[in-house]
Amino acid sequence: xxxxxxxxxxxxxxxxxxxxxxxxxxxxxxxxxxxxxxxxxxxxxxxxxxxxxxxxxxxxxxxxxxxxxxxxxxxxxxxxxxxxxxxxxxxxxxxxxxxxxxxxxxxxxxxxxxxxxxx
Numbered sequence: 001x002x003x004x005x006x007x008x009x010x011x012x013x014x015x016x017x018x019x020x021x022x023x024x025x026x027x028x029x030x031x032x033x034x035x036x037x038x039x040x041x042x043x044x045x046x047x048x049x050x051x052x053x054x055x056x057x058x059x060x061x062x063x064x065x066x067x068x069x070x071x072x073x074x075x076x077x078x079x080x081x082x083x084x085x086x087x088x089x090x091x092x093x094x095x096x097x098x099x100x101x102x103x104x105x106x107x108x109x110x111x112x113x114x115x116x117x118x119x
Contacts, residue, residue: 002055005030005074012075013083017052022082027051029078034059036077040102041109042070066105073101 007017009030015022031048038045043059060067076098085091 002057004052005049005054005056005059006052008056008071009075009078013079023051026078026082029081030074033074033077037070037073037105040106042066042105066108069101069105073098073105076101 006023006027009026010017010019010023013026015026027049034043034047034049037043038047044061047059056067056071060070076094079085080091080094080098085094
């Protein structure tokens with residue numbers, strides 16, 4: 001069985017799957033950052049989740065190589081809003097990682113068509 005997007009992000013946040021009190025908050029944040037990834041050229045256009053039925057391959061149908069980067073990006077962005085670290089140093093490190101992941105994914109999206117012989 002494939003990995004639920006909501007369940008995996010909750011797990012990374014340290015929230016038990018059975019605890020659903022924060023699901024709406026987490027889903028709103030996840031959907032926001034799917035929109036950001038779409039603007040970077042990553043994933044299925046206008047993709048959102050409505051529960052734990054949606055899986056990562058629904059968002060990244062053809063690019064499993066970028067899957068881990070997208071998961072980490074979504075987790076870190078959700079974590080910044082939902083459960084921000086109290087340390088400025090940790091927050092800065094998270095932001096640097098987010099920026100690097102965004103750059104890497106954008107670079108890959110821009111370069112792959114060229115490698116495949118596209119424009």
